[in-house]
Amino acid sequence: MADKAGRTPEPGVPTWDGIARDHLRFMYSVAYRLAGNQSDAEDVVQEALLRVKRGLESYTPGSLQGWLARIVTNVFLDETRRRKRRPQTHLPDDPDRVLAGAPGADEVLAMETLPDHLQRTISSLPEEFRTAVVLCDVAGLSYAEIAEQSGVPVGTVRSRIHRGRLQLREVLS
Amino acid sequence: MNIDDDRLSAYLDDELASAERDEVDTALASDPAVQSLLAELAEMKAVFGSSMIEPSRTSINRMIGAVERADEQNPLAPSPVVDSASRRRVPTFAAIAASVVIIASVVGGVGGTASIPAIGDLVARHEAAASVLDSGAELAMNDDAMHEMMDEGPSIPDVLDLTYADQDGSLVHAVFESPDGVLLSLFRQDGDADLNEIGTEMGTGEIIDMGGHEMWASDMGETHVAVIDGDGFTWTIIGNAEADHMMIMMSDLPGRSPSIGERIGDVTDAIIRPFRLGN
Numbered sequence: 001m002a003d004k005a006g007r008t009p010e011p012g013v014p015t016w017d018g019i020a021r022d023h024l025r026f027m028y029s030v031a032y033r034l035a036g037n038q039s040d041a042e043d044v045v046q047e048a049l050l051r052v053k054r055g056l057e058s059y060t061p062g063s064l065q066g067w068l069a070r071i072v073t074n075v076f077l078d079e080t081r082r083r084k085r086r087p088q089t090h091l092p093d094d095p096d097r098v099l100a101g102a103p104g105a106d107e108v109l110a111m112e113t114l115p116d117h118l119q120r121t122i123s124s125l126p127e128e129f130r131t132a133v134v135l136c137d138v139a140g141l142s143y144a145e146i147a148e149q150s151g152v153p154v155g156t157v158r159s160r161i162h163r164g165r166l167q168l169r170e171v172l173s
Numbered sequence: 174m175n176i177d178d179d180r181l182s183a184y185l186d187d188e189l190a191s192a193e194r195d196e197v198d199t200a201l202a203s204d205p206a207v208q209s210l211l212a213e214l215a216e217m218k219a220v221f222g223s224s225m226i227e228p229s230r231t232s233i234n235r236m237i238g239a240v241e242r243a244d245e246q247n248p249l250a251p252s253p254v255v256d257s258a259s260r261r262r263v264p265t266f267a268a269i270a271a272s273v274v275i276i277a278s279v280v281g282g283v284g285g286t287a288s289i290p291a292i293g294d295l296v297a298r299h300e301a302a303a304s305v306l307d308s309g310a311e312l313a314m315n316d317d318a319m320h321e322m323m324d325e326g327p328s329i330p331d332v333l334d335l336t337y338a339d340q341d342g343s344l345v346h347a348v349f350e351s352p353d354g355v356l357l358s359l360f361r362q363d364g365d366a367d368l369n370e371i372g373t374e375m376g377t378g379e380i381i382d383m384g385g386h387e388m389w390a391s392d393m394g395e396t397h398v399a400v401i402d403g404d405g406f407t408w409t410i411i412g413n414a415e416a417d418h419m420m421i422m423m424s425d426l427p428g429r430s431p432s433i434g435e436r437i438g439d440v441t442d443a444i445i446r447p448f449r450l451g452n
Contacts, residue, residue, distance in 0.1 A: 020237055029226045042228075042236055049240045077314060081335060118220065128316065136186060137221040143188045151313035151339070158188065162179035165214050172217070
């Protein structure tokens with residue numbers, strides 16, 4: 001079946017519409033766990049969706065959620081590095097966001113139902129620990145996949161996950 | 174087995190080989206503290222793993238709407254949020270392959286010569302990174318290399334965005350993008366290069382006196398290379414812009430020099446300091 005743009009996908013290659021429909025919640029969860037707040041998570045997912053849309057041709061059939069999680073994480077890390085290097089204030093480019101005013105009722109409901117204590121805890125982790133734990137526990141990636149994503153040996157991933165969990169345990173207790 | 178033993182998390186994640194798994198099983202069978210810790214870790218993993226976050230309908234519409242608008246307005250333009258490697262188009266790099274082959278044959282291929290730097294190797298690394306970025310795929314950033322280049326390296330102008338960093342032994346490789354779409358690689362190697370030897374081996378380029386230090390530069394078709402040595406390091410810049418343009422970008426000069434050698438005083442003054450060659 002062709003997508004909105006009239007393109008017929010290759011067998012085994014998902015469509016962007018399908019990803020936006022079926023996997024956006026997953027991408028948002030990973031982004032929120034990494035970024036720690038709704039606004040930054042939206043920005044990360046928005047950029048990730050754009051990369052997905054423009055990079056579908058390079059997708060090789062395999063773990064779709066693993067691929068999406070890697071893209072979301074790359075966007076998050078790119079933006080984190082950018083902010084570290086060059087603190088700056090961005091002008092909003094979406095007029096809806098400038099003039100939005102009070103959040104809609106569904107946004108209030110969504111914000112109120114977020115498990116804030118969990119997020120505060122995981123946000124307290126150093127970035128490399130947080131990324132490793134989120135990719136393992138939220139995105140479900142293997143240690144080898146996380147190592148490839150992070151550019152570090154599997155042993156480092158194993159250490160980061162364990163140390164991250166120990167810190168989470170300490171905060172939660 | 175103590176609390177810091179990361180085999181416990183690996184056990185929980187089913188990431189242990191059988192021998193290590195047996196060791197953890199033995200510890201679990203004999204140590205209640207290990208059992209308790211494993212149970213706590215398992216509970217945390219379950220909680221985090223099951224806590225999907227539902228974006229609001231407004232939020233979904235906002236995200237998808239922004240992506241569709243960005244894609245419709247200009248499929249190759251930067252997205253409204255952040256720059257993206259997947260958006261980058263570097264059409265010249267498709268043409269670099271031939272020059273890489275030529276360069277590699279001159280230098281003797283990767284590892285074919287002990288000179289610093291092996292230009293063919295560096296060009297091949299640059300081309301490989303650029304090709305991956307151009308395809309829209311992702312490159313994993315090596316955090317150690319990133320910090321090495323950003324914290325210990327030259328003063329990178331803010332106008333350049335770091336896209337990728339990696340390290341292979343003492344060779345540190347970082348890829349930057351300029352606002353006008355130039356993708357350039359900056360390599361740092363230990364040791365001082367023999368620029369005359371590079372010129373002889375490559376059979377091209379020129380050596381420019383930069384006030385006591387020298388730079389070898391060459392424009393090879395679509396690929397442009399500049400090498401500076403001194404202070405125990407050799408810096409090589411490779412990209413799809415003329416060498417002097419890349420040097421000016423690296424030194425944060427406002428304008429573009431029309432050719433190597435012109436404005437060399439400005440370039441020298443701006444480059445020597447960030448590259449710590451004159452100290």
